Structures are given as structure tokens and as C-alpha cells.
Amino acid sequence: MNTVNRELRLFFDFTWRDWSTTLIPGLIVATGAVTHTSLPAWNVVRFVPWVACFVYFFNLSNQIVGIEEDRINKPDRPLPSGKITVQGAKRRWALALAAFVCTALFNDNGRIIAETAMWIATTAFLCLTPYGGHWFGRNSVAMGTGTWALLGGIYKTVARPSAMEERFFLVVAIWLATAMQIQDLRDIDGDMAVGRKTLPIVAGDRRSRWLISLAFLPLSYVALWVGGIISMAPTTVSAAHVLLVYRTLRGGEVKYDHKTYMLLTYLFCYILALPLWCDPIPNYQAQ
Numbered sequence: 599m600n601t602v603n604r605e606l607r608l609f610f611d612f613t614w615r616d617w618s619t620t621l622i623p624g625l626i627v628a629t630g631a632v633t634h635t636s637l638p639a640w641n642v643v644r645f646v647p648w649v650a651c652f653v654y655f656f657n658l659s660n661q662i663v664g665i666e667e668d669r670i671n672k673p674d675r676p677l678p679s680g681k682i683t684v685q686g687a688k689r690r691w692a693l694a695l696a697a698f699v700c701t702a703l704f705n706d707n708g709r710i711i712a713e714t715a716m717w718i719a720t721t722a723f724l725c726l727t728p729y730g731g732h733w734f735g736r737n738s739v740a741m742g743t744g745t746w747a748l749l750g751g752i753y754k755t756v757a758r759p760s761a762m763e764e765r766f767f768l769v770v771a772i773w774l775a776t777a778m779q780i781q782d783l784r785d786i787d788g789d790m791a792v793g794r795k796t797l798p799i800v801a802g803d804r805r806s807r808w809l810i811s812l813a814f815l816p817l818s819y820v821a822l823w824v825g826g827i828i829s830m831a832p833t834t835v836s837a838a839h840v841l842l843v844y845r846t847l848r849g850g851e852v853k854y855d856h857k858t859y860m861l862l863t864y865l866f867c868y869i870l871a872l873p874l875w876c877d878p879i880p881n882y883q884a885q
Contacts, residue, residue, distance in 0.1 A: 608676060609654055611676045612657045612661065612675070612676055613654055615672075616653050617653075619863050620649055620652065620748065621650075622867055623748070623749070623866065623870050624645050624649040625642070626870045626874070627749055627753050627870060628755070628756050629642055629874060630873055631757045634763070634873075637756065641757075644756050645752045648701045648702070648705065648710065648751060649748075649751075651697045651698035652698060654690075654694045655694040655695050655721065656717070656721050658690055658694055659721050659725045660725055662677070662688060663725045665684070666791055667785075667789065667791060670788040671788035695718075698718075699714065701714075705755055706754075709758075710754045713746075713748075713754065714747070714751065716743055716744075717747040719743075720747065723739070723740055724736065731789075731792070731793065732794075732796075733782065733795060733797040733800060736782075736796065737775060737778040737782070741771075741775040742771045742774070742775030746767060746768060749770060749771065750764065765825070766825070766827070769821060769822065769824075769825030769827060770825075770869060770870065773822050773825075774866060776814050776815075776817050777815055777818035779797050779806070780842065780846060780855075780858055781862075782798055782806075783803070783846070783849060783858070783859075784855035786799060786803065797809065797810070803850065807846050807847055807849065808847070811846045815839055815843050819836070819839045822835065827869060830872040830873070831872055835865070835868075835869065838861070838865045838868075842862060846858060
């Protein structure tokens, strides 16, 4: 029992920061799948094994290669805090990868193999190539492919998505990939220490805030508008984007910028939930 408790505690310590962008969205998307297909409510939990492996595999991969950055930005994580050795993390990484692949192979005749392969490739891109440390590769590429894999994979663990649902996931992935430059405003010191070329480092803090506010966030809003998602909740979604612009321009302190990033993750979850509160995804029309 002590071993089980330790492993659960390590899973929590490695992954809890990403629950707002993985496990919570997973619950929302799985609930939508059950609702739209009129499945029994218990089917919601079918996404849990795949997403648990999804987030654990990624965090182990990311934190094994990012120890020096975490010593600066997140010293409480298991590796820099000494809760686990690098060798111990590598053993768990191998098990997490094997479990991740197995959950894909045995889920409805391999329905989620494409999403699983995409996430493995995205993780390798981020952790093993220099392009994963550049602002365009890190956010505009990997965030887009990773979000598409996450949302599509979660839905497919429960039911088969329609063409309109797949289009919804693609639009949300493009939106998040465009807006996610916000995340790098809070980690400048750690990113510089490991040689990343994020937008604040390449363009400077103040100039990057103007670029995010006047280019990236408006483009992300346009993606939602073209995709027909704004029409589901025009006032709330528009106001949230205005608030993101305001906070991005006003920021400059790590805790403040982290709260701005968390606002973006809350908006992500809200947008995913819109089809549950409005018309079902198959009935929404592009503008």
C-alpha cells in the first residue's frame, strides 16, 4: 500500500500543474461525447486511463530534460526537489510510454492510434529538438498538434466524433496554438537559463506583450469567429479576449502573468463546454 501511495503521490507531483489543460478538459469533452451520443453516464470515465498516461508520459519527458529550468521556475517538482532520482524518473517514463501505447492499441480496435502517435511525436519534437525551444515550434506548432491529439483522442475513447465535432476540435487547437504565447511571459528566467528562444526572449518583454495583444490574440479570436464558435457565447468569449489583452499589456510580474495564463486555460475549458450548454456540436454552423 505504501508503494501505491508513493506512486500516486509522484503522479500528482509530476502532473498537477497540467490538470487544467488535460484532465479537466478531458472530463468536459468526455461528458460532451456521452451527451451527444446518448450513452450511459458511466461511459464518461473511459477517457481516464488514456489521458492519465498522456499527461504522465509528457510530464516525465519534459521534466527529465528540463531539470535546470525547473530549479529556477518550479523547484518544488519531484526532480529538482530530490523526491525522485533521474533514473527513477526514466524507469517510470518507460512504463508510462508503454501504458500509453497499450491504452491506444486496446481502445476499440486502435481507434486512437493516430492521436497517440501524434502526441508521442509532439513530445519528442518539444523535448529532443532545438525547434521545441523556439516560440513558433513550442506554441504555434506543438500546442496545435498536441491540442488536436488531446481533444480528438478523448472523444474517441468514448464515441466516434462526427465531422463537425472533428472540425470543432481543429478550430479550438488553432485558437489555443495562437493564443498560447501568453504562457512564456511568466517563465523568462528559466527559459533563458536553458537557452530557449521564446517570444519574450527574442523580441523583448514589452515588445512581445504588444505583439501578443495586437497580433496573436486578435488572430486567435478570428479563428474562433471563422470557426463559428464565437456565436455560441459572443459576449463572454469576446470579453475574455479583451481582458486577456488588458492583462497581457499591464503585466510584468511573474505571479500576475501566471494568473493571466490561468485565465486562458479557464477560457479553454469554457469554450470546450459551450456545445454542452448551447446547441450540440453537429448543429452549429460556421459563419
